[in-house]
Amino acid sequence: MSTNKKVNVLACSGMGKVYGLMAREAVLHTVKHLCPEQAKTLCLAYIVTGEEEALAGFDHQPCITVDGCPAMCSAKSVAAMGGDIQEEVKVLDIMKLHKGAKPGTATELTPEGWAITEEIAAKIADRVEEIQKEGK
Amino acid sequence: MSDKYAVLPCNGLDKCAGQMTKEIALLLCEGTQNEIICPVFYRVADARYDKIAKENPLLVLDGCGTRCASKLAGEKGLKIFRKMTVTEEAQKRGVTLPTDTLRLGDEEIALCTALEDELSKEEIAAPVQVVQKVEFPAPAEYLIHKKDKFIFRVPAAGFYFSENDCWLQVIGNRARIGITDFMQQSLSDIMFFTPPPIGAELEQFDEAGNVESGKAVFELVCPVSGKVVAVNTELLTAPERINENPYEQGWVAELELSNFDEEKDFLLNTEAYMKILKKKVDEFHVNKQKS
Amino acid sequence: MAEELKIGVVSCSGEDCAGGTISRLATRKMMDSIRPDNTVTICLPLFLAGGQEERAFAKEYPTIAVDGCKRACAKQATEKYSGKVNSVVFVSDLISDEVSEGPALSTRDLTAEHQAMVDKVAVEITKQFDAIMNEKGKEATTPKGSSCGCGCNC
Numbered sequence: 001m002s003t004n005k006k007v008n009v010l011a012c013s014g015m016g017k018v019y020g021l022m023a024r025e026a027v028l029h030t031v032k033h034l035c036p037e038q039a040k041t042l043c044l045a046y047i048v049t050g051e052e053e054a055l056a057g058f059d060h061q062p063c064i065t066v067d068g069c070p071a072m073c074s075a076k077s078v079a080a081m082g083g084d085i086q087e088e089v090k091v092l093d094i095m096k097l098h099k100g101a102k103p104g105t106a107t108e109l110t111p112e113g114w115a116i117t118e119e120i121a122a123k124i125a126d127r128v129e130e131i132q133k134e135g136k
Numbered sequence: 137m138s139d140k141y142a143v144l145p146c147n148g149l150d151k152c153a154g155q156m157t158k159e160i161a162l163l164l165c166e167g168t169q170n171e172i173i174c175p176v177f178y179r180v181a182d183a184r185y186d187k188i189a190k191e192n193p194l195l196v197l198d199g200c201g202t203r204c205a206s207k208l209a210g211e212k213g214l215k216i217f218r219k220m221t222v223t224e225e226a227q228k229r230g231v232t233l234p235t236d237t238l239r240l241g242d243e244e245i246a247l248c249t250a251l252e253d254e255l256s257k258e259e260i261a262a263p264v265q266v267v268q269k270v271e272f273p274a275p276a277e278y279l280i281h282k283k284d285k286f287i288f289r290v291p292a293a294g295f296y297f298s299e300n301d302c303w304l305q306v307i308g309n310r311a312r313i314g315i316t317d318f319m320q321q322s323l324s325d326i327m328f329f330t331p332p333p334i335g336a337e338l339e340q341f342d343e344a345g346n347v348e349s350g351k352a353v354f355e356l357v358c359p360v361s362g363k364v365v366a367v368n369t370e371l372l373t374a375p376e377r378i379n380e381n382p383y384e385q386g387w388v389a390e391l392e393l394s395n396f397d398e399e400k401d402f403l404l405n406t407e408a409y410m411k412i413l414k415k416k417v418d419e420f421h422v423n424k425q426k427s
Numbered sequence: 428m429a430e431e432l433k434i435g436v437v438s439c440s441g442e443d444c445a446g447g448t449i450s451r452l453a454t455r456k457m458m459d460s461i462r463p464d465n466t467v468t469i470c471l472p473l474f475l476a477g478g479q480e481e482r483a484f485a486k487e488y489p490t491i492a493v494d495g496c497k498r499a500c501a502k503q504a505t506e507k508y509s510g511k512v513n514s515v516v517f518v519s520d521l522i523s524d525e526v527s528e529g530p531a532l533s534t535r536d537l538t539a540e541h542q543a544m545v546d547k548v549a550v551e552i553t554k555q556f557d558a559i560m561n562e563k564g565k566e567a568t569t570p571k572g573s574s575c576g577c578g579c580n581c
Binding site: 097 | 200
C-alpha cells in the first residue's frame with residue numbers, strides 16, 4: 001500500500017558548521033531533484049515559531065529529519081512540534097565513512113563536499129520511497 | 137593467544153571489506169576454541185550470545201568506518217578486548233580494496249590471512265576486566281571562561297593539566313587522561329578515536345592515541361608516564377562523548393602511574409591552566425572569525 | 428581595556444525560499460569578511476532547540492535579525508527567547524518579493540544576480556551593524572553618574 005502524502009524532510013541548516021550546510025543542501029537536492037513528487041521541505045524555524053497555519057497538517061505527518069551535528073536541532077524541534085519522525089539522518093554518520101574528507105565551510109562546499117551531500121540525499125530519497133510504500 | 141575468544145565480525149554484505157571480516161573470523165575460529173558471534177542474530181536475540189560475549193575476551197572486526205560491529209558491541213554493553221578495521225589495515229599496508237566486486241580475490245585473501253596471523257600471534261595483555269576498578273569522581277564544580285557565545289569549562293579542583301590541552305585525574309596510583317573542553321571545542325565534532333594500546337608503557341609526553349574531527353587530527357600528548365590499563369571503549373563507537381562531556385564520560389585512557397611524584401612538577405593546576413586557556417581562546421577566536 | 432564590542436547576527440534558516448539562502452549567505456559574509464572581528468553568528472535552529480549559549484549571548488549582546496521573508500522567524504525567535512532585537516533586515520524589502528519568496532535556492536545554483544542580491548543585503552546589514560556599534564561605542568565612553576553635567580562625578 002502506498003500513500004499520496006508527501007514526506008516532510010526537514011534540515012537543521014545550521015549556520016556554524018559545514019555539516020549544517022550539507023544537511024540543507026542534501027534536503028534541497030532530495031526534494032528538488034531526486035523525489036520532487038514524493039517529498040517536500042518546510043522551514044524548520046517557521047514550524048517552531050509559526051502560528052497554526054504553519055502547523056496545518058504537519059503534526060502526525062511522516063517526517064525525516066536531517067541534522068548536521070549531535071545537537072540534533074531538527075529532530076528535537078520536529079518532535080516537539082508533533083511531527084511523526086520516521087528517520088533521523090545524521091550527516092556525521094555519513095562523514096564517518098569518509099575519513100579525511102574536506103567538505104568545505106559553512107558558506108561553501110568543495111566538490112568532495114557535494115559528492116558526500118549527494119550521497120546523503122540518495123539515502124534520504126531511498127527512505128522517502130520506503131515510507132511511501134509503507135503507506136504512512 | 138588466550139584460550140578462547142569471542143569473535144564478532146560486522147559481516148557487511150555490501151562491501152568487500154565487510155566480506156573480509158567474515159573470512160578473518162573463519163580463519164580465527166578454524167581449529168580453535170574461538171566462537172563466532174553472528175551480528176544479525178545477536179541484534180535480535182541476546183540469549184544466544186550474551187554468555188559467550190561477556191565471558192570471553194571479545195575481538196571485534198569492522199569492515200569500514202561505519203563500525204557496525206563496534207556499535208553493536210557498544211549497544212550490548214560489551215568490553216572490546218581488541219578491534220580491527222579492515223579498511224584501515226588495508227590502507228596501512230598499501231592494499232587497495234576492490235569496489236567493483238564483492239568477491240574476494242587472491243590479494244584480499246592474503247590480507248585476511250595476514251590480519252588473522254597478526255591477531256593470533258600478538259602477545260595479549262591481561263584482559264581489562266581483571267584490572268581493579270577505580271572510581272574517578274566527577275568534578276564537583278567547574279570554573280568558566282566565556283568568550284562571545286562560547287563557554288569553556290575547567291574542573292575547579294582535583295585535576296591536572298598540560299599545556300597541550302590534556303587533563304589528568306589521579307586516584308592513588310591510577311590516573312585517567314583526556315582532552316580539555318577548550319580543545320574539544322576547537323576540534324568541533326569528533327568522529328574518530330584511536331586509543332593507545334592496552335599494556336603500552338608510555339613516557340610523559342608520548343603519544344597516547346588520537347582523535348579526529350573534520351577540522352584536524354589531534355594527538356593526545358600523555359601528561360604522565362605509566363602503563364595503559366584501560367581505554368574508554370565507548371569512544372570507539374561514540375567519539376562524540378568527548379565533545380559532550382570531555383572531563384567525565386569522554387575520558388580517554390587509564391594509566392598505572394610510574395613516576396608521578398617527579399612528573400607533576402611539569403603539570404598545571406586549574407589556576408595556571410585557566411591563564412593559558414584565556415590566552416589560547418583569545419588567539420583562537422581571532423583566527424576562527426577569519427576562517 | 429574595554430572588551431571588544433560584539434553583535435549577534437541571527438539569520439533565518441529559510442529552507443523553502445530563495446530569501447532564506449540569501450539571508451544566510453549575507454550573514455555568513457558578515458562573519459567571514461565584512462566584520463569578522465565583531466560578528467557572532469547565532470545558529471537559529473540551535474537557538475530554537477534550546478541552545479543556552481546562543482540564547483544567553485543574544486540576551487547580553489545587541490542582535491540583528493536577518494529574515495528572508497515577512498514571516499520573520501529570526502526576529503520572532505530572538506524576541507521570544509532573548510528579548511528585543513536591535514535591528515531587523517528583511518531581505519524581501521531589498522530584493523523583490525517574487526525572488527525572495529521564490530523556490531528554495533541551492534548554493535550550487537547561485538547566479539551573478541543572486542550574488543549581487545547577497546551583497547546588497549550584506550550592505551544593509553553592515554549599515555545597521557555599524558549604527559549599533561557607534562551607539563554602543565558612545566554609551567561606553569559617556570561618563571555615568573555625573574549629577575552636575577560637567578563630568579566630574581560629584
